[in-house]
Amino acid sequence: MSxxxxxxxxxxxxxxxxxxxxxxxxxxxxxxxxxxxxxDNGASAQKPAAVLDAMDRYYREMHSNVHRGAxxxxxxxxxxxxxxxxxxxxxxxxxxxxxxxxxxxTTEAINLVANGLAQKLKAGDEILVSHMEHHxxxxxxxxxxxxxxxxxxxxxVTPEGELDMESFNSLLSNRTRVLAITHVSNVxxxxxxxxxMVSQAKARGIITLLDGAQAVPHFQPxxxxxxxxxxxxxxHKLFGPTGxxxxxxxxxxxxxMPPYQGGGEMIERVTFxxxxxxxxxxxxxxxxxxxAEAVGLGAAIDYLNGLDRAAMESAENAxxxxxxxxxxxVPGMSIIGTAKHKVPVMSFKIEGLHPSDIGTLLDQQGIAIxxxxxxxxxxxxxxxxxxxxxASFAFYNTLDEVEQLFTALQKVQRLFA
Amino acid sequence: xxxxxxDFLDNPLGxxxxxxxxxxxxxFLDDWEERYAFIIDLGKQLPAFxxxxxxxxxxxxxxxxxxxxxxxxxxTSGKLYLLIDSDAMIVRGLAAMITIALNGKTPRDLLAxxxxxxxxxxxxxxxxxxxxxxxxxxxVGKVRDIAATEIAA
Numbered sequence: 001m002s003x004x005x006x007x008x009x010x011x012x013x014x015x016x017x018x019x020x021x022x023x024x025x026x027x028x029x030x031x032x033x034x035x036x037x038x039x040d041n042g043a044s045a046q047k048p049a050a051v052l053d054a055m056d057r058y059y060r061e062m063h064s065n066v067h068r069g070a071x072x073x074x075x076x077x078x079x080x081x082x083x084x085x086x087x088x089x090x091x092x093x094x095x096x097x098x099x100x101x102x103x104x105x106t107t108e109a110i111n112l113v114a115n116g117l118a119q120k121l122k123a124g125d126e127i128l129v130s131h132m133e134h135h136x137x138x139x140x141x142x143x144x145x146x147x148x149x150x151x152x153x154x155x156x157v158t159p160e161g162e163l164d165m166e167s168f169n170s171l172l173s174n175r176t177r178v179l180a181i182t183h184v185s186n187v188x189x190x191x192x193x194x195x196x197m198v199s200q201a202k203a204r205g206i207i208t209l210l211d212g213a214q215a216v217p218h219f220q221p222x223x224x225x226x227x228x229x230x231x232x233x234x235x236h237k238l239f240g241p242t243g244x245x246x247x248x249x250x251x252x253x254x255x256x257m258p259p260y261q262g263g264g265e266m267i268e269r270v271t272f273x274x275x276x277x278x279x280x281x282x283x284x285x286x287x288x289x290x291x292a293e294a295v296g297l298g299a300a301i302d303y304l305n306g307l308d309r310a311a312m313e314s315a316e317n318a319x320x321x322x323x324x325x326x327x328x329x330v331p332g333m334s335i336i337g338t339a340k341h342k343v344p345v346m347s348f349k350i351e352g353l354h355p356s357d358i359g360t361l362l363d364q365q366g367i368a369i370x371x372x373x374x375x376x377x378x379x380x381x382x383x384x385x386x387x388x389x390x391a392s393f394a395f396y397n398t399l400d401e402v403e404q405l406f407t408a409l410q411k412v413q414r415l416f417a
Numbered sequence: 418x419x420x421x422x423x424d425f426l427d428n429p430l431g432x433x434x435x436x437x438x439x440x441x442x443x444x445f446l447d448d449w450e451e452r453y454a455f456i457i458d459l460g461k462q463l464p465a466f467x468x469x470x471x472x473x474x475x476x477x478x479x480x481x482x483x484x485x486x487x488x489x490x491x492x493t494s495g496k497l498y499l500l501i502d503s504d505a506m507i508v509r510g511l512a513a514m515i516t517i518a519l520n521g522k523t524p525r526d527l528l529a530x531x532x533x534x535x536x537x538x539x540x541x542x543x544x545x546x547x548x549x550x551x552x553x554x555x556x557v558g559k560v561r562d563i564a565a566t567e568i569a570a
Contacts, residue, residue: 354508356481361507364450386504416457
């Protein structure tokens, strides 16, 4: 603990959250007559002015359809759009932009992969997920399992909210075809040991997918170091616009997969006798893409690249440490998810209070959190709760906001007394 | 214990307090803390709900918390009596408010009651948006469905 407090003092000097907050116009408003304290970043993060400006500038100066050539605006739009793809490639350290596919978000990316792998699955095969998955990394696999006769098998979770490695080891078998797990839990904040798990799976020839939706807002993944086959995330949790996300896929596997949707852009040649597919990544990008959103996501990553990532991560840790210290100031409060390695996400319950009561009364005090099942019903069942309240922090949150949360929670408790 | 006819008839909400009592009380509350304290307090007055009635049939979908509604029609008076339950305290308060406004009316009178107008008078919408997960709309919807079914029967 003493090491942590030294680190957090140093961080406060190095990382000026107040200056950073000025980059996010939405944060400086009042809600219900109180300054907004936005602690629902896990659901969706706010956008820096750099993202808003990039999208505005795109529409004002360069909008046209992409990859159509023939005129200057088309060239500008294509350059901006493909430039964003290169920014994402570099962010993930993918080896080629061919491996970076635009999707609507994490959910569509997982559906695309599940659908694309269906032809490799047959009755008796197993798809290994975990008990802490978001529904988006359960349901698409259940749907493909229904079609193919494969089975979705969950890795157990420990009471602390870590993946149970004994369970993982015992479930890995010669029936396992796919390992699809979350890099970071949206409910618990747990950072899973995905590199080790991928390496064990690879040794058995198992295809691996990592759900990075909750990881990328807090640290930068390296898909080559992780050695996974697929890595997926959404722009809107990474301080970019809604409506766009990314599927990183190993080129060899993407080549084998059939297209997800048919239409324009994804074809090479169409005749009524038969159609041939475009090359990667376009084979999976039917229709006019979300061009401005891609540009916005590129701008979000550029913005993050301009920050001191290491300082940002320790500032976030300081937020979580402060929150953990303050738990004891609210009688009956307990944390759900006490893994050793966590991003700054705090799911909690307060004895005698329903999460929706907590959320409603925090909102009255200008504090936005998420309450409910967090699209992770199997995990709620595991903990035997109808839902949790969840405060999820971003690097633009301050220690003062953490303290306001706890002052507000004490007030909530007094109201129900 | 299953709910008896007496359990429904004994529900004081609507008679004590009456809607007028609640409106009078609410009028004097200025800030959100007092308003919510008042709502939470109303929720504590909801009569006990029978365990065996917490079934899928009685469940109200569309709320973040769990909500159940059961009803009883009194053959002599033709009036409809309600019992509502929830595991969230603010929702219990809202359920009490709905009960006070709609309990012990004939199904036709119940359907003729403009509940939106009532909530506006209570100024509840200033703080309790009907679009949120508190299930205000869903609860009212379920009660109105029950009344409509009684009329059709």
